[in-house]
Amino acid sequence: MTRSALRRLAAATALTVICTFTADAQPAPRSEYEIKAAYLFTFGKFVDWPPRPARDESAVTICVLGADPFGPVLDATLAGATIRGRKVSWRRLTGPEDAAGCHIVFVSASEERRVSTIVPALNQLGALTVSDMPQFASHGGMIQFVTAASRVRFEINLLSAREAGLTVSSELLRVASAVRNGAGPGE
Amino acid sequence: MSERHGSISRRLTWMNMLVSGIALLIAGVAFAAYDLATFRSATVRELSTEARMVASNSVTALLFNEPRAAEDTLAALRASPEVMLAHIYTADGRLFAAYARDGAASPSAPPAIPAGANEISSFNATSVDLSRQIVSDGAPVGTVRIRADLQAMYDRLRSYALIVAAVLVVSLAGALLVSRVSQRAISRPLAEVAAVARQVSQEKDYGVRAPTVGTGDELAVLVDSFNAMLAEIQLRDRSLQQAHAELEVRVRERTEELHASNKELEAFSYSVSHDLRAPLRHITGFATLLEQRSGALLDADGSRYLRTITEAAARMATLIDDLLAFSRMGRASLSKSRVDLAQLVRDARTEVSADVNGRRIDWEVHDLPSVEGDPALLRPVMVNLLSNAIKYTSTRDEARIEVGAEANPGEVVVFVRDNGVGFDMAYAHKLFGVFQRLHRADEFSGTGIGLANVRRIVQRHGGRTWAEGAVGRGATFYFSLPSQGAA
Numbered sequence: 001m002t003r004s005a006l007r008r009l010a011a012a013t014a015l016t017v018i019c020t021f022t023a024d025a026q027p028a029p030r031s032e033y034e035i036k037a038a039y040l041f042t043f044g045k046f047v048d049w050p051p052r053p054a055r056d057e058s059a060v061t062i063c064v065l066g067a068d069p070f071g072p073v074l075d076a077t078l079a080g081a082t083i084r085g086r087k088v089s090w091r092r093l094t095g096p097e098d099a100a101g102c103h104i105v106f107v108s109a110s111e112e113r114r115v116s117t118i119v120p121a122l123n124q125l126g127a128l129t130v131s132d133m134p135q136f137a138s139h140g141g142m143i144q145f146v147t148a149a150s151r152v153r154f155e156i157n158l159l160s161a162r163e164a165g166l167t168v169s170s171e172l173l174r175v176a177s178a179v180r181n182g183a184g185p186g187e
Numbered sequence: 188m189s190e191r192h193g194s195i196s197r198r199l200t201w202m203n204m205l206v207s208g209i210a211l212l213i214a215g216v217a218f219a220a221y222d223l224a225t226f227r228s229a230t231v232r233e234l235s236t237e238a239r240m241v242a243s244n245s246v247t248a249l250l251f252n253e254p255r256a257a258e259d260t261l262a263a264l265r266a267s268p269e270v271m272l273a274h275i276y277t278a279d280g281r282l283f284a285a286y287a288r289d290g291a292a293s294p295s296a297p298p299a300i301p302a303g304a305n306e307i308s309s310f311n312a313t314s315v316d317l318s319r320q321i322v323s324d325g326a327p328v329g330t331v332r333i334r335a336d337l338q339a340m341y342d343r344l345r346s347y348a349l350i351v352a353a354v355l356v357v358s359l360a361g362a363l364l365v366s367r368v369s370q371r372a373i374s375r376p377l378a379e380v381a382a383v384a385r386q387v388s389q390e391k392d393y394g395v396r397a398p399t400v401g402t403g404d405e406l407a408v409l410v411d412s413f414n415a416m417l418a419e420i421q422l423r424d425r426s427l428q429q430a431h432a433e434l435e436v437r438v439r440e441r442t443e444e445l446h447a448s449n450k451e452l453e454a455f456s457y458s459v460s461h462d463l464r465a466p467l468r469h470i471t472g473f474a475t476l477l478e479q480r481s482g483a484l485l486d487a488d489g490s491r492y493l494r495t496i497t498e499a500a501a502r503m504a505t506l507i508d509d510l511l512a513f514s515r516m517g518r519a520s521l522s523k524s525r526v527d528l529a530q531l532v533r534d535a536r537t538e539v540s541a542d543v544n545g546r547r548i549d550w551e552v553h554d555l556p557s558v559e560g561d562p563a564l565l566r567p568v569m570v571n572l573l574s575n576a577i578k579y580t581s582t583r584d585e586a587r588i589e590v591g592a593e594a595n596p597g598e599v600v601v602f603v604r605d606n607g608v609g610f611d612m613a614y615a616h617k618l619f620g621v622f623q624r625l626h627r628a629d630e631f632s633g634t635g636i637g638l639a640n641v642r643r644i645v646q647r648h649g650g651r652t653w654a655e656g657a658v659g660r661g662a663t664f665y666f667s668l669p670s671q672g673a674a
Contacts, residue, residue: 035252042250045324084324151252171246175253 033070035152036145037077040106040130043143044083046172047104050126050165054100061101062090063127065118066108096121107131107141115139123164137180142166146177153177196367196374203366204359211358215351219344226340230269230315231308234333237267238306238319241331245275246323249283257284269335271314275321276330283329298332313337376400380413393421453514460511464504471500509636512567513621516643521561528555528601531562532590535569542577546586553591558599558668564644571637572603572664578631579607579662598650598667606661610654618654641666 030038044060051057060083064070070077074090081088096118099105105127111118112133119140122129129136132145137157142164144155155178161168173179241260248257257275264270264286273286276297298318300307305320314336321329376397383397396414400407474497478490485493532552558565573588580586589604610618610625617623619642622635642652645666656662 039251045250046247082324153253154251169247171244172251175247175251175256 031073032147032150032152033073034077036132037070037074039145039152039154040074040104041078041081041083041088043128043130043172044088044104046169047128047161048167049103049128052100052126054125055103056101059087059089060103062088062104062106063093063099063102064090064106064108065093065096065099065111065122067110068092069108069132070106096125099125099127102127104128104130107133107136109133115141119160123160126165128161128166142168155180195377196370199370199374200363200366203362203370207362208355208359211355212351215347215354219347219351222347223340223344226343227310227315230335230337230340231317233267234270234308234315234317234335235306235319237264237270238317238331238333241273241275241333242319242321245284245331246321246328249275249277249321249329250323254284258286260284261286264333267335269339271334271336273331273333276332278328278330295332298330300330310337372402373406376406376410380410383413383417387417393417393424456514457511460507460514463507467500467504467507471497471504474500506636509640513636513640513643516564516640516647521564521647523559523561525557526560526562526565527557528592531555531565531569532573534566535573538566538570539574539577542574546577546581547584548577548580548586548588551587551589553589555590555592555601556594556599558670560648560668564647568641568644568666571641572666575637575664576603576605576607578633579609579626580605581631582608594670595667597670599670600665600667602663602665604661604663609656609658609660609662611658612656615654615656619652638664 040062044062049057055061062078064074068074078088078090093099093102093105096105099122102122102125105122107115107118107122107129109132115131115133115136116139119129119136123140123142128143129141130143130145131141132147134144136144137155137160140157140160142157142161144157146153146155154176156168156173156176157180158168158173159181241264244260245257248254248260261273261275261284264273265288268288270286271288274282274295274297275284277283280297282297298307298316300318300320305322306317308315308317310316314334316332316334318330318332320327321331380397383395386392386395396417397410399414400410474493478493478497482490482493529552532555536550573590576588577586580588583606585606587606590602591604592599592601594600608626614625618625619638621639623639624633624635638652641664645652645668649669650667652664652666654662654664
């Protein structure tokens, strides 16, 4: 085999690989927490918070309560992000008492045992509570991630949000897998 | 009216129809073009509105990966029947949701919207594509493409064409009607002028006039000028006729005067000749008596005087006789018949045989034709010419006289040639005048009336006389008579 023929074969192989890769299209499937981190941030675009003196309303603060499942993914997602012109900042909390300045609080599954106390406290602060622990919405949490067939979806407990003084856009409700209007199981 | 009227009115009608047809067509096409342009931009606007709605309603679907929600949004496009298909693509170019009017969705590549624009539209033969970026909070999250067919546009175009055609037909019918009526104002005066012109040129009747037009425009000027022209022509024609009539009257008057004076002259010369004979007879008579009575008493001189008186009187008598014959010639009417020239020459030779007086004359008479004429008048012509020929060859020892004729077209020319003393051609024009003589009387006797008589007779027959000759070399006298064909 000559060198030029070799080169041609290599080029053809590379082309085939690229084509196969491109045809399969789906660009690097995102991990579950990548998706959740993106959703966590995107929720902020469809929610209006009641003003609270303890919080900086010119920015949107996203907090993670409990054991952080995101890791660097969260930092990568939120770095430099804005929501309707407001800068997005984020921090990690150990307990609900630190959440006074938070707009969105992701309650880690590690806090499942404390959920019945944490959720009312956070709701009291006027924060959007989000979690992927089961029964979170039933406990008064506002948005609960539901992963089915490796698809991340979410339920909304509209009643809790309303009681906390939050306004959730109907756009968001439209894409929710379920919307609860009470503390009971969703419709 | 006439066919000319028909042709000009048809031309006017055609012109009207053509003009209105073209105007309507241009207007129709312009309106259709304007309407189609408007329709296109309206279509784009409509699609843009729909795309905007789809875009804003599919933001969350894209953000939270809910294709079904997006499909629900797209399904609302069913309300717009012209939308063929609608696709929503994710920001990374994946087909996210699709809608197709006819069920089968044709997969297509995501639209490439250039940076800086958030909407593009493109037309092709049957459809229009509009693509719009879906933006959430300033960041592109996907694109929507809506394709609508242009059936409505073509329907509209067709109905426009139908309407224009209908309007065209109706308008042309209207134009035909209107121009039929209105062009009469133009074509009728023209047709009337044309009819009058035809009448004038065919019947030479300059008294007719075209009916005037009261409009004061070019047509009225044309008709009025035409009438004025006719009036002028009529005036001139009348004066021309008048002048012509006057001229005729004058010519007739002059001719009559001429005839009268001619007659008077003839009568005068006749009476003069006649009256001169009486004293002449006395002179001759008494001279004869004197000679009988006292001839013996007279000496030689006296006898010579008396003889001279007698001779002079005799010559004068001949003169007067010739003059009388000449003047009678003018009055006598021609009684034409067939005249055999050969016979005429024979008779004339007999008549002049006395003049030959025993001389030797070499006659050469050619074949001669018959002519049309008065034999009683042609005879003296021939006698005269032969007599002259004999007379002027008297000095020749061998006289030669030749008579011939040649037939020219329309006439017969007769000549008498001799080898006599001849004449000077410079005086040829005087030969045929009364009392014109080229030779002295004592050289050759004669009254000077003979050739004048010849000319008069020949001219009365419609012919000509002329002569050729040279001094000492003989002379040829010609006369022509019209032949049957041209007489």
